[in-house]
Amino acid sequence: MTRDITPLSGAADAPEATRKSSTTNRTAFGQFRANLVHVLRTNLLTGFAALIFVMLLLAALLGPSIAPYDPLATSSNTLSPPSWSHWFGTDHLGRDVLSRVIVATRVDLGIAVSAVAISFMIGLTLGSAAGYFGGWTDRLTGRFVDTIMAFPLFVLAMAIVAALGNTIWNIVLATAIINLPFYIRFARAEVNMRRDAGYVEAARLGGNSAPRILAVHIVPNILPPMMVQVSLNLGWAILNAAGLSFIGLGVRPPTPEWGIMVSEGANYIFSGEWWVFFFPGAALVLAVFCFNLLGDGLRDILDPKGRT
Amino acid sequence: MTVEQVPALSVEGLGKRYPTAGGMLHAVDDVALSIARGRSMGLVGESGCGKSTLVRLVSRLIDPSEGSITLSGAEIGDVPARRFGTRPERARIQVVFQDPSDSLNPQFRVFDSIADPLRRLGELRGRAAIAEKVNATAANVGLPEELLMRYPHQLSGGQKARVGIARAIVVDPEVLILDEPTSALDVSVQVVILHLLADLRQRLNMTYLFVSHDLNVVRLVCDDVAVMYLGRIVEIASVARIFETPSHPYTRALLSAIPGGPIAERIRLQGEPRSPIDPDPNACRFLGRCPKGADLCGQKGPHLTEVAPGQRVACHFPTI
Amino acid sequence: MTLPAASLPVSHASHQNPTVEPARAEKVALVDVEDLSVSFRTRDGTVAALDRVSFSVARGRTLGMVGESGSGKSVSAYALMHLLGDAAEVSATKMTLAGLDLLTARPDAIQALRGKTVSMIFQNARMALNPIRPIGLQLMDVLRRHRAMIKADAREAAINALAEVRIPDPKRRFDAYPFELSGGMCQRVMIALAFASDPEVLIADEPTTGLDVTTQATIMDLIAEKAAKRAMSTILITHDLALAADHCDDFAVMHAGHVVERCTTATIKSAPVHPYTSLLVRATPTAASSLAELSSIPGNLPDLRSALPSCRFAHRCTFRQPVCDTPLPRVTLSDRHIVACHMPWKDAP
Numbered sequence: 001m002t003r004d005i006t007p008l009s010g011a012a013d014a015p016e017a018t019r020k021s022s023t024t025n026r027t028a029f030g031q032f033r034a035n036l037v038h039v040l041r042t043n044l045l046t047g048f049a050a051l052i053f054v055m056l057l058l059a060a061l062l063g064p065s066i067a068p069y070d071p072l073a074t075s076s077n078t079l080s081p082p083s084w085s086h087w088f089g090t091d092h093l094g095r096d097v098l099s100r101v102i103v104a105t106r107v108d109l110g111i112a113v114s115a116v117a118i119s120f121m122i123g124l125t126l127g128s129a130a131g132y133f134g135g136w137t138d139r140l141t142g143r144f145v146d147t148i149m150a151f152p153l154f155v156l157a158m159a160i161v162a163a164l165g166n167t168i169w170n171i172v173l174a175t176a177i178i179n180l181p182f183y184i185r186f187a188r189a190e191v192n193m194r195r196d197a198g199y200v201e202a203a204r205l206g207g208n209s210a211p212r213i214l215a216v217h218i219v220p221n222i223l224p225p226m227m228v229q230v231s232l233n234l235g236w237a238i239l240n241a242a243g244l245s246f247i248g249l250g251v252r253p254p255t256p257e258w259g260i261m262v263s264e265g266a267n268y269i270f271s272g273e274w275w276v277f278f279f280p281g282a283a284l285v286l287a288v289f290c291f292n293l294l295g296d297g298l299r300d301i302l303d304p305k306g307r308t
Numbered sequence: 309m310t311v312e313q314v315p316a317l318s319v320e321g322l323g324k325r326y327p328t329a330g331g332m333l334h335a336v337d338d339v340a341l342s343i344a345r346g347r348s349m350g351l352v353g354e355s356g357c358g359k360s361t362l363v364r365l366v367s368r369l370i371d372p373s374e375g376s377i378t379l380s381g382a383e384i385g386d387v388p389a390r391r392f393g394t395r396p397e398r399a400r401i402q403v404v405f406q407d408p409s410d411s412l413n414p415q416f417r418v419f420d421s422i423a424d425p426l427r428r429l430g431e432l433r434g435r436a437a438i439a440e441k442v443n444a445t446a447a448n449v450g451l452p453e454e455l456l457m458r459y460p461h462q463l464s465g466g467q468k469a470r471v472g473i474a475r476a477i478v479v480d481p482e483v484l485i486l487d488e489p490t491s492a493l494d495v496s497v498q499v500v501i502l503h504l505l506a507d508l509r510q511r512l513n514m515t516y517l518f519v520s521h522d523l524n525v526v527r528l529v530c531d532d533v534a535v536m537y538l539g540r541i542v543e544i545a546s547v548a549r550i551f552e553t554p555s556h557p558y559t560r561a562l563l564s565a566i567p568g569g570p571i572a573e574r575i576r577l578q579g580e581p582r583s584p585i586d587p588d589p590n591a592c593r594f595l596g597r598c599p600k601g602a603d604l605c606g607q608k609g610p611h612l613t614e615v616a617p618g619q620r621v622a623c624h625f626p627t628i
Numbered sequence: 629m630t631l632p633a634a635s636l637p638v639s640h641a642s643h644q645n646p647t648v649e650p651a652r653a654e655k656v657a658l659v660d661v662e663d664l665s666v667s668f669r670t671r672d673g674t675v676a677a678l679d680r681v682s683f684s685v686a687r688g689r690t691l692g693m694v695g696e697s698g699s700g701k702s703v704s705a706y707a708l709m710h711l712l713g714d715a716a717e718v719s720a721t722k723m724t725l726a727g728l729d730l731l732t733a734r735p736d737a738i739q740a741l742r743g744k745t746v747s748m749i750f751q752n753a754r755m756a757l758n759p760i761r762p763i764g765l766q767l768m769d770v771l772r773r774h775r776a777m778i779k780a781d782a783r784e785a786a787i788n789a790l791a792e793v794r795i796p797d798p799k800r801r802f803d804a805y806p807f808e809l810s811g812g813m814c815q816r817v818m819i820a821l822a823f824a825s826d827p828e829v830l831i832a833d834e835p836t837t838g839l840d841v842t843t844q845a846t847i848m849d850l851i852a853e854k855a856a857k858r859a860m861s862t863i864l865i866t867h868d869l870a871l872a873a874d875h876c877d878d879f880a881v882m883h884a885g886h887v888v889e890r891c892t893t894a895t896i897k898s899a900p901v902h903p904y905t906s907l908l909v910r911a912t913p914t915a916a917s918s919l920a921e922l923s924s925i926p927g928n929l930p931d932l933r934s935a936l937p938s939c940r941f942a943h944r945c946t947f948r949q950p951v952c953d954t955p956l957p958r959v960t961l962s963d964r965h966i967v968a969c970h971m972p973w974k975d976a977p
Contacts, residue, residue, distance in 0.1 A: 198411030199421075202475065204369060205403055206425030207393045220415040354840035355810075494696050495867060499911045499924035506919055521840060524870075524913035528922060565845040567874035568914045574849075577842060580796055 046297030052290040059105040067099035071256045079273045089275035091264065097275060100256035101283050107257045108287070111168060112237035115175035120230055122176075123183025124219070130184070131191030132214050141188070145181040153178040157240060161249045171250050175240050179233060186229055190222035224299070231295035235288035242284055258284050314381040316345040316515035317366065317401070317483045322375030322385075324361055331586035335361040337539040339375070340612070343483075343532075348509060348516035350526035350547070352562070353536030356581070359519050362536070363487050366517065367403045368392040380482065399429040399479040406488035408468030412460040419456040422446065422475045429479050445478045450504060466497035470504070477508065484509075485517045490525065502529055523566055527551060535559050538584055538593040541612065545619035555615055555626040557598045575599060592624070600625045658829050658861040659685040659708070662722035666700075666707050668715050673933040677703050677716075679940075681887050682958075682966075683880040685829070688859040690852075692876030692893075694869055694908070698929050699882040701865045705831045709748060710738050726828045744774055747822035751834040753814035757806040763817045764790070764802030767824060774825040789820040793850055812843035819850055826858065833865045848875050870914035873897060878964065881905045884929050884940040886956075890966045901967045903945050939970070947973050 059066070069086075075094030082089045088097035130141035148156070160174035191214070194200060203217045244250035245259030253260055258280040265277025324336040336358045343349045353359050364370045366377055368389050377385035384397050392398055402425075405411035412421055423442050432438050446456060449470045460468055469489065476484060486505065490498040506529060509516055520526050526533055527547055534544040535556065543556040551570050554560045564571035579597045587593060592605040604624050612620040615628055666678040678700045685691045693701045706712050708725060723730040726745045730738060750756045758766055767786035771777065777785065783802075790798035793816040806814055815835060822830060832851065836844040852875060855862050866872050872879065879896050881889040881904065889902040900906050907925045909915055916922040927944030930936055938956040942948050949972035959967050 198405045198407060199413040199416075201369060201403075202405065202411055202421075202472075203413075203424065204393060205367065205398070206475075206479075207398050207428035208424070209393060210390070217413055217416075221413070354842060495869070495908070495911050496696060496925040498913075499922050502919065502922065503924075522913070523841070528913055528916060528919045561842060565841045566914070567868075567870040574845060576846075 043297060043300070045293050046300070049290045049293035049297060052286055053294055056105055056109060056287055056290065059102050060109045061106075063103040063106045067096075067102045069096035069099040071095060071100045071103045072254050079268070079276070081273070082275050088279045089273075091261075091276050092268070097261075097279050100261060101258070101279050104256040104258050104261065104280065105283070105287075107168075107251060107255065108238050108241055108259075108284075111172055111175065111241040112234050114172045115237050115241070116179065116230060116233050118172070118176040119179035119233075120183055120226070123180050124187045124226065126180075127184040127187025128191045128214050128219060128222075131188035132195055132210070132218070138188070141184060145184050148177065148181050154240065154243065157244060158247070158249055161244060166249060166252055168251060171241055171244055174244070175237050178240070179237065182229070182233065183226075186226060187222065190225060191218055194218050194221060228295045228299040231291050231298050235291035235295075238284065238287050238291070314345075315342040315378075316347075316380055317517065318342040318378045319366060320376045320378075322362070322365060322377065323373045324358075324365055324370070325373045328585060333585050334539050334587055335584065336365060336372075337587075339536075339539075339541055341534050341541065341544060343515050343517060345380075345482075345515055346509070346513055347532065348518055348530045350530035350533040351517060351519045351536060352521065352523055352526055352533060354521065354562075356538070356584070357536040358539040358584075359536050360487070361539075363403065363485055363517075363519055367401055367485050368398075393428075399425070400481050401483040401485070402476040402479065402481040403485045403487060404472050404476045404489045407492050408465060408472050409460070409492070411472055412468060414460055416459075417456070418451075418458055418460070418463070418471050421460075421471060422456075422478050425475060426478050441478060442474075445474045448477070448508070449474045464497075465493050466500060469493060469497070469501050473501075473504070473508070477512065477514075480512070481514065483515045483517065485519070487519045488521065489518075491520070491522070498525075505529065523562060523569070535562070538582065538587070540593055540622065542594070542623065543619075543621045544612065545616075549616065549619050553616070553619075553628070555619060555621040555628060556623050557600055557625075557627070558594055560627065561599075592622075594623075656687040657684045657724075658687050658726055659683070659691075659863065660722060660724045661704075661708065662720060664704065664707060664718070664720040664723060666703055666712065666719075667717050669717070670715070670933075675932045676885060676936060677932060678707070678885045679936075681882075681885070683887060683890060685861045685863060685878070687828075687861055688855065689877045690855060690862040690864060690875060691878045691880060692872030693863060693865045693880045693882060694867065694872050695882035696867060696908075696925075696929070698884070700885040701882050702833055703885075704882075705748070705833055705863060705865055709742055709746065709831065710735075743770075744825045745827055746829045746831065747825060747827040748831040748833065749815070749818045749822045749835050751837050753818045753835075754806050754809075754811060756818055757814060759806055762803045762805055763809070764804075767817070767820060770821050770824045789824055790817070792823075793817070793820045794846070795820075810843075812839050812847065815839065815843075815847055816850065819847070823854055827860060828858075829861045829863070830855070831863045831865070834867070835864075836871065837866075837868075844871070851875075869908055869912045881908065884936075885932060886940055886968055888941065888968050890964075892964050895965055901961065901965070901971065902941075902969050903947055904941050939968075 073095060075090070077090050078092055078094045080086060080090045086096050086098065088101060091097055091100070126141050130138040157174040157178050160177060161170050164170045164173070200213060200217060203213045208217065241250060242257070242259030242262070245257050246263045248263070250259055251257040261280035262277045262284070265280065268276050319342070320340050322336060322339040323334070326333045326335060339362060341349065351359050351362070365372050368384060368387070371389050372385055375385060376383055379397055379400055382397065384392070387395060416424070419442060422445060423438055426432060426438055426441055430441070432441055442456070443453060446453060451467065451470045451474060455463065455467060460471070463471070473489070489505065490501050493501060502525065508514065516530070518526060518530050530547050532544065532546050533550050534541050535558065536542065537558050543550065543554070543559045550559065551563070554563050554571070560571060561575040561577050563569050564573060564575040577597045582593055582596055590607060590609055592598070592610050595601055595605045598605070602625070608624070610622045610624050612622045614620050615626050661684065662682045663680040664678055664682070665680055668675045668677055681700065681704055683691060683693070683704070693704065695701055703712070707716070707718050708723070710730065712718060720731060725741060728737060728741055757763065764783070764786050767789055768779070768782040771782045771785050771789070787798045787802055790801060795801050795813060795816055806817070809817070830851065836847050839847065848871070851862060854860055864872055864876055873893055873896065876893055878892055879890065880887050881902065883904050889900060889905045891900065896905065896909070900909060904925070907923070910921070910923045911925060913922060925944065930940050930943065937953065939952050942952045945952070949970070951970045951972050954970070956968055957970065959969065959971065961967060
């Protein structure tokens with residue numbers, strides 16, 4: 001029998017070749033799109049969340065253009081209930097609640113996205129280094145994280161904003177700082193798990209330097225799970241920003257922001273003008289809900305092998 | 309000494325110790341072996357014998373505690389592992405790993421997995437030159453070109469194994485260390501890969517260090533065999549000799565345990581293995597489990613001595 | 629044209645059970661499966677995992693189920709133990725286990741059988757044990773479930789069980805957790821657990837894969853000893869043909885959900901009939917005296933989701949003839965030799 005050294009496309013190789021036949025010729029993007037379609041089709045909630053996300057995005061981007069009224073314009077038509085001219089009613093200063101809710105999307109989303117982005121990038125860098133190099137890098141990073149975690153995080157955010165001043169930038173900074181431990185720990189754990197993987201050793205054998213191994217070989221593998229966390233974290237960051245504003249340590253009036261609006265509307269709960277706090281509150285709930293669901297859906301889309 | 313006589317890979321007095329809570333763990337102890345160019349040496353031993361550590365030492369992924377490692381006469385053991393990646397010798401000794409699923413980066417396409425060492429270590433520049441070399445290497449290992457754009461999870465076990473081999477040989481190494489390259493594969497795929505490896509060795513004039521727990525595979529693929537136990541080499545001989553006249557009691561026990569192997573009567577090893585932590589330098593590591601065993605074995609540690617032409621054994625009472 | 633005889637080296641003491649008289653053994657088939665078919669409903673279609681699989685094991689004998697991964701060996705065992713789950717559609721003309729007719733039995737009767745009369749051991753032993761409970765206590769749990777005993781007695785019985793599987797220093801190891809033990813020791817604990825109920829049938833699914841060869845030998849010895857002592861029937865599922873040849877009395881060779889050949893060990897060593905069987909033998913390193921003699925099996929396993937021809941091996945077979953497209957027969961060559969093949973070479977001029 002002649003030796004079969006260069007068999008035809010995978011012939012004499014194992015069975016799994018046939019199982020993959022329906023997915024073999026796709027590009028990475030094609031695979032992504034296929035997974036996306038599948039997830040959206042089988043999981044209605046994720047589809048719903050995606051829809052809400054698009055709405056929020058549009059509201060954030062186009063806010064002032066699509067708001068029916070000037071969000072800052074006061075009028076004498078105060079505290080009027082939802083009607084055809086004012087879908088969400090008006091607040092105590094006669095401002096249209098709907099317009100304010102729409103424009104506030106930009107503020108809240110903007111703060112959350114900026115804070116999470118900063119936190120994510122710094123956390124990823126520090127955590128990866130700690131997880132890969134160990135030793136003093138790990139110990140110092142650990143102490144840093146422990147210091148932050150020693151405080152109740154929201155109180156820490158309050159303290160930072162109170163000390164530095166009520167500006168949007170400070171809110172972003174405070175939110176970013178209190179989210180750091182989360183990303184550092186996550187990145188550290190994920191990198192640590194992969195530090196001794198075969199492909200990392202192969203990368204070392206291939207002449208890659210340590211920073212290159214981290215950046216090019218390991219981090220791309222931890223991004224999918226981190227993306228999921230980012231999405232979940234966005235919801236939390238929105239609540240954080242709104243919470244700070246609610247207690248007066250955040251965005252200052254008259255800037256429309258969901259937290260402030262709830263805070264102002266809280267005065268009118270018992271007198272019956274429910275629409276003043278309800279709609280901004282509902283917007284908050286919807287946004288957080290949307291990001292949480294998206295996180296789950298993202299995980300399914302980005303890492304289909306993990307799906308059971 | 310002519311150039312041909314310089315061994316492709318040679319190791320002398322190699323040792324690696326790790327500090328642990330209970331003392332120093334001797335993972336590899338006073339190991340010496342030498343592989344001539346173009347030859348294939350098998351390294352067998354059971355879990356905990358130190359063969360993985362030896363592989364990492366020789367391939368310079370970790371640093372030895374003592375000893376020398378020479379590649380075609382050039383010492384490579386003195387360069388720290390973390391700086392070895394930039395040395396020209398890095399491309400001359402490469403490794404094929406056991407588990408193809410773990411050794412390929414899930415986020416890299418096959419092409420990039422193979423091209424990466426070439427980009428880092430090779431002298432080729434430019435996308436065209438690199439692509440050409442990668443395609444040629446893929447053809448060499450029987451990997452069809454259309455698979456190059458796939459991701460590892462889209463490949464079968466055998467195809468992944470080929471990618472691992474391609475990645476290791478793309479930089480034209482002189483010495484290839486194969487760490488259980490077929491253990492994770494189906495028996496039929498194993499045959500194909502073994503044939504491929506034998507063919508490549510001949511065509512590309514490489515030297516192999518073939519680590520395996522499966523003595524039968526070693527018998528078919530290697531010229532010589534070294535048997536390891538608890539960090540030391542206990543027997544080293546040609547494959548033919550070891551299978552005909554195994555000398556060390558541990559080698560004999562191993563061979564007797566193989567289903568359908570050359571030793572019919574099972575040699576049962578009683579007792580627990582000795583601890584690799586702070587071992588007694590004056591006692592044989594196999595004492596306690598060895599079916600033979602006398603006072604001498606506890607007083608004087610045996611060293612590798614030649615008991616027959618080309619067969620060396622570390623035992624006071626070898627079977628001849 | 630005759631098939632070249634495959635050759636596995638005639639080995640030493642294979643562990644046939646010499647104490648059970650052949651006549652008595654043949655009368656009592658502890659495991660009897662006929663025309664077992666299993667299909668799974670999956671997202672990608674229906675997978676016809678098993679197609680009319682038949683095998684049987686007499687009391688005290690060991691059956692080796694061999695084949696490549698994906699051939700359906702484990703699925704057969706799981707079907708037998710009713711462990712397949714809701715996505716599986718199982719049908720058979722006969723399926724008896726230790727006297728119980730599995731096709732008509734009530735679920736609680738089958739449940740009572742599992743773990744008591746029929747035990748199963750798996751591949752990755754450490755994973756199969758409870759990681760947060762000492763092994764001694766896990767043994768005691770099983771012992772007390774099958775026999776009424778007070779704690780002190782159960783503890784002693786557990787220590788004895790550990791000693792029986794040759795775990796050194798059983799009194800101390802009683803309190804050990806699985807992560808403290810090596811793979812071989814974990815497997816011995818699993819065997820002790822499996823034997824605790826004194827089963828009549830043992831199903832071993834790749835029990836030694838991943839273990840060192842000396843540990844493998846010890847594990848197989850333990851199983852063989854028990855089988856001899858208690859006339860226990862064993863089904864050994866493995867991809868290692870040499871291992872099976874050393875420890876089994878009979879073979880069921882599987883390919884893509886079919887049993888292609890059932891024969892004794894002697895037959896598989898000297899004169900297997902089905903082309904796949906001889907190819908398997910020739911791919912086994914033990915049997916080859918040189919690398920050139922080692923040959924691989926051409927082609928791939930068929931896709932079990934698609935419509936399959938009657939013979940699932942035909943597309944890989946060098947002896948294929950037009951007759952191979954007709955429905956696959958089951959040919960009884962002798963009392964213990966059944967082949968699912970047209971054997972087209974027989975009529976060749």
